[in-house]
Amino acid sequence: MAQTKKSVSEFIQDAFCPMIAVLCSYDAETICRKNNLTFAELIQPFCRLPSEVAYRDPSNNLIILKNLRLEIKDYNSLPPQNTLAKKLLNDAVFNVLTNGSINNEHEIDTEQYQLQIKNTTPWFDSWRDCFLRIAYNGDHEFLKNYLACIMVVSTSHLDPLDAFAKLVQQQIQQQQQIPAKLPKWFMTNIYKYFVLLHDVTEGEESKAISVFGDLKQQYGAGNCHLLQINSKRPGQTNNDINEGPNMPDPWRIYVKQSSLSIQQQSKKDNSLSDSLSNLTELIDQELNLNTSITHPLGSFDTSNNDLSSTTTTTIDEGYDGSSITSTSTIIHGACLTLSDHDRIHVFMNEFVTKGLLLWVETNLKTFNEQITSRRGLTKLFAMPKKFFGGNTSTIKNQPIISSTNLTNDSMEIVLRRTADLAFLFQHYELAYTNYYAAKRDLSRDQAPTFYAGVLEMCCLANFMQDSSASKAYPIQYMDEAIEIYAVVSRLPIFATRCVLMSTEILKSKEAYDQAVQQFLKLSQEDSDLRGALFLEQASHCFLNYRPPFIRKYAFYMVIAGHRYLKAGQRLHALRCYNDVLKIYGKPNWSLALDHINFTLGKQSALLHQTNDAMKSFNALFAPNNNIQNAQQQIIFFKEYLTIFNQLTSSNTVLPELPVPLIDNTTIKILLAGHQQPRMGGYVSNCNDFDF
Missing domain, CATH: 3.40.50 (Rossmann fold)
Structure with missing residues (x-):
């Protein structure tokens, strides 16, 4: 990470x-x-x-x-309602990258690679803080x-x-x-x-x-x-x-x-609106799970329901990457000393x-x-x-708690309320004792969400205690909580929260292999933005291995870039592909390198970064790059010509095409001289043929 x-x-x-x-x-x-x-x-x-x-x-x-x-x-x-919540999360990721360059880099030196890689991802921190701020409270x-x-x-x-x-x-x-x-x-x-x-x-x-x-x-x-x-x-x-x-x-x-006073900033780039031209469709694709709780991050529905019927907030559907804050300067505290x-x-x-x-x-x-x-x-x-x-063993193993039977006066609810109050006010030992007691009384089969909740908090309370350094982190509890939230209860919001908390703990304990597994659990197709962020964090975990797994880092960064594209975050996708360009160029993995250059060229062109696009496409037509078949080369060349035509309309000095230039006036055809017929055959004069 x-x-x-x-x-x-x-x-x-x-x-x-x-x-x-x-x-x-x-x-x-x-x-x-x-x-x-x-x-x-x-x-x-x-x-x-x-x-x-x-x-x-x-x-x-x-x-x-x-x-x-x-x-x-x-x-x-x-x-916030669905549309606004989605925009807040997208803005949290987009705006950090455009606010300034990130210069925090560290050097990785191995026998095969010498790399300068960014060791901070402020866009992930911004998304994480926004996610936790707007996440709802469960029952x-x-x-x-x-x-x-x-x-x-x-x-x-x-x-x-x-x-x-x-x-x-x-x-x-x-x-x-x-x-x-x-x-x-x-x-x-x-x-x-x-x-x-x-x-x-x-x-x-x-x-x-x-x-x-x-x-x-x-x-x-x-x-x-x-x-x-x-x-x-x-x-x-x-x-x-x-x-x-x-x-x-x-x-x-x-x-x-x-949300009623949202003012869109001037569009930074018209092409960015294409990436999320229909935000409603994107939400329907990402928020596709059913839950009984009405909330922007919890109202997942697999059916093709009209989003406007469940949303009361009005907002522009086109996402252009602009900030949700007003551009006007407002002075706060003008009457305060x-x-x-x-x-x-x-x-x-x-x-x-x-x-x-x-x-x-x-x-x-x-x-x-x-x-x-x-x-x-x-x-x-x-x-x-x-x-x-009385058969005590039978009674002990029998599930006795159901989520429908839990009331405010239930022993399990009293334990949970006591533990939550102690946790909020930093009495982690008392919190852990009550969470663990509630875990023993609850049943996974009949009260899965309550059971997953106490498992999650058992892990956090265990870590936050002063003696946590000498204790083993119960990762099996958190893994089970993630599984129940995501699969059984179908509450990916809380599964995401578990991953965010647990991976930070695992990072502090240098258990990067286990952190990778938890990130990958929630990198599926239900949310492209979350999947891209988690894949990127998993790739950074590979850099902390001893020795670092450079190729795995590059592989997952490419997948993260692809998911960023699906989420409409083109600038972040370009960043991911650019970060691994040198890695795949070192051993000359031609097919992978061509895929990266083609994606960089195409996406740079869509962002009107024509010079960068030309640079990427020129690499596809390098003299030593002849591994692609003819059909694929035609696809590359068509895209290249499109970008070249865009460049001709704005620049007077054009770049040199990296393909052979054919001049018809200088073409010569050399034919063999007059030959004697063999075995009575006949050789026609060359003039009889139409060239």
Whole structure:
């Protein structure tokens, strides 16, 4: 695998972080809009705590949280629909390559090859981050469910306390509706935090203090916060308030544009639109599996249903590789000062230390007491069977759990919820214990998705423990989880997530051969973009072998390039083919080299890179290249003439054709002289023949 910026532990920790919802009143959002931000976007850059925090587990052990990050989302936010999700993933891959050249290379020196190969693949990192960000939360887990809800009302409201009460009632009604709809919540009694938002330049400070006092009396001092922002008036300069000339804009990389305000960039190349001229057909080809969960990455259907009937988001069907972000420059935080930034930092720290972690402590103890009491009852009822008969071996081997029988009060669900909460807050030992206990109680045959989920998290919790270096990584658990997700449950989203996590762990343990096998498991035809990315990562694994497998690297890079072409990513396909050009040219593998040059020439021409196309086709007609049959040479030459004609319309100086030039005026035909007839035969004069 290629190198990444994050360590494995940081990657897993950021992939599974506590989810927090934000529910704002209209007046609070109006105050935030002065900075071209929603409240959820306003606090996004401050969601990673700069210092360590701690809480106590059910055994009263102190658990230190390092580099804790919260994922804040708006209460009304929904996952992107099929078309938009597909475009986001394609853009994530395309835009990284076009944003600049990648210069991180390392040298591989063997007896036969001396190569300079890129050791980073930022397009894969970008796709992976985008995939994990838009992936939905399954019914078999609680990792992506909201733990808490932050209620926000401004001091400009006529009755802030009544507004808070209505927000609480709105959240409760949504959570109790049947059937359940998005957003999903971690448990019935989630943590609620109340923020009174005060506009410094327009609001009355005395009113804010008075209302905040009433708020603390009603909901508790540890569950409330008075946040003051907008210390700078619109249009006021930094010099007027004694601030530095260049205020930071930490929101730029966090703000996500709404799909309703998408503005296409100017087309970089008209030919790029041909590669994905009909995005609907591409989605039908890639997302072709059935699942009961409605989501862009989970709504796979093998039938030829009309995509418009299941999609509510309107977007241009033509994909030209343009970014989904707006080209206009938007200034964020124009009314915020450095003092406001500090206040937001304090708010996030108090929310975690004085509220959220106390809620986590309480619920972990409650869950632990439930598990302990139920285990005691189980042992109590098992004693008569032990002493007074009963075939215990038959009962032990019989599947007793069905996915339809699992309820919120089931022992297996309590174990899973406890383990997920412990995992989110970095208590990996407790998480592993409960995941493993749930694994023993669940059945693969009757609850396959739940079973695969605990297998997946058993592996991750095992690795994230401090003693993981001395423990063997249970790869058999992850392999089984991938198989169940992909084949039995037909949930390739979660199978993909397993591969992303497991291969990073295997890379850290230098088990590159096992990482290759897992990448290849999900490189089938159901998703060309994912298949291309996984094949490319598998090829990089071969470079880390000792000694490196250069030919296998080249072979899988060619296949990855082919899959990039099918996914409409021509620039990435050209990159893959160019990377292996020297490898196949070294032993003079003519047929493979001709295939690569022909593909490079044809795709370069489609991208209007005519000079590169001519260079590739010239290699096909080299004097020593005579292995192709006549029919194949005709195909090459027809494509070459097409590109040559394109070049004649733009250039006055034409390249020299690498084929013989025939001049009819200089052709001479030499015939033999007059011959005597043999055995009475007759030799006709040459003039009798029409040449």
